[in-house]
Amino acid sequence: MKRPVDQIAAAVGARLLGEGRVEVSSVASIESASHADLVFVEDEKHLAEALRSPAGAVIAGEFAASVACDRPLLVSDHPKLAFARAARFLREPLPLEGNGRQGSVHPTAVVDSSAALGPGVLVAERAVVGEGAQIGHNTRIGAGCVLGGCVKVGQDCEIYPNVTMYPGTTLGDRAIVHAGAVLGSDGFGYVRDRKTGHYEKFPQVGRLVIEDDVEIGANATIDRGALDETRIRRGTKIDNLVHIGHNCQIGEDVVIAAQTGLSGSIVIENGVVLGGQVGIGEHARIEAGVMLGGQGGVLPNKVLRGKGVAFWGTPAQPLREYLKQLATLARLAKK
DSSP states (O other), X not given: OOEEHHHHHHHHTOEEESOTTOEEOEEOOTTTXXXXXXXXXXXXXXXXXXHHSOOSEEEEOGGGTTSOOSSOEEEOSSHHHHHHHHHHHHHSOOOOSTTOSOOEEOTTOEEOTTOEEOTTOEEOTTOEEOTTOEEOTTOEEOTTOEEOXXXXXXXXXXXXXXXXXXXXXXXXXXXXXXXXXXXXXOOOOEEEOTTTOOEEEOOOOOEEEEOTTOEEOTTOEEEOOSSSEEEEOTTOEEOTTOEXXXXXXXXXXXXXXXXXXXXXXXXXXXXXXXXXXXXXXXXXXEOTTOEEOTTOEEOTTOEEOOTTOEEETTTTEEHHHHHHHHHHHHHHHHO
C-alpha cells in the first residue's frame, strides 16, 4: 500500500529530510530495493551503498543528517526499529469512513450462528468458528483454522492456516499466530494408581489467556491450565516448535526461541530471553531479565535470578562459571 514518506516519518517518530510527498509501498534490503521500497542503514559505512541503490527512501541514523541526498531521508536514533515500525505501517489498511471495510466469510467456512464477527473480519476456506466465539474487527482467520466454542479473539489479529484454538481460549489484540499452532490443548497431567500402576487423567479444565501483541510461531503448542489458567503476557514472542505446559505464567516481552520446552507451572518473568532447545522443569522460576543460552537446562523447582545475567549449560549456571568448568575439564582430559 503506497504511503507518502512524511506520513511514515510521523508514524515511526523519525525526522524527515527531503521531499515528503514521495511515496513508497514496501520495505526491502538494499540489494533488492526498487523505487517503491524503503531501506534502512544502521552503520555509516553502508550509507553510500544505500544511496546508490534505487530505493525510494532511506531510514538512517544521525550520521546521515549532513549528507547530500537525492531522495528522502528519515533520520532516527534507532533505524532498525523505525524500519520495523514502517513495515507494519505500510501493511495497515487505510482508514475508511463509516463502519470500515466489509468482512468476508468464504462459502466453505462454517461459522456458528451465535458467533460474533466484528467489522472487516475475514474467514478463509474451510475454517470453523464455533458456538459463542467472538472475533474482533479486522482480524483474519486463515484456511482450515478451527476456533472452538466461546473462543475470544481481539482486533487486528492474523491467524494463519490450520491453527487450532480449543474452547475458551482468549487471544488479545494485534496477535499473530502462525500455521499449525495449537492453543489451549489439555496439559500432560496424570495420577498413578499405586495399586494397579495405571495412570488416570487429572482434570484439565482451566483456560489459556494470551494478551495483546503476542506472536506465536508455526507448530507451537500452548496448554491451558489444569484447574486455573496458563497466561502469556503482552508483547511476548514465541518461535516455531515451542511447547509451553499447563499453568505456566509467561511475563511481558519474553523471547522464546525454537524447540524450547516448558514443563507445567513454570514462571517466566518479564524480559527473559530463552535460547533454542532450552528445557525447564516444573515449578521452576526464571526471574526478570535473565538470559538462558541454547540447550540450557533448568531443574524442577529451581530459580534463576540476575537481570542481564547469561546462564548456560545443564543444570544452568552463570556463563562465566560454566566456561571455567569447561576449561577445567579440557585440562583434565589432556592429563
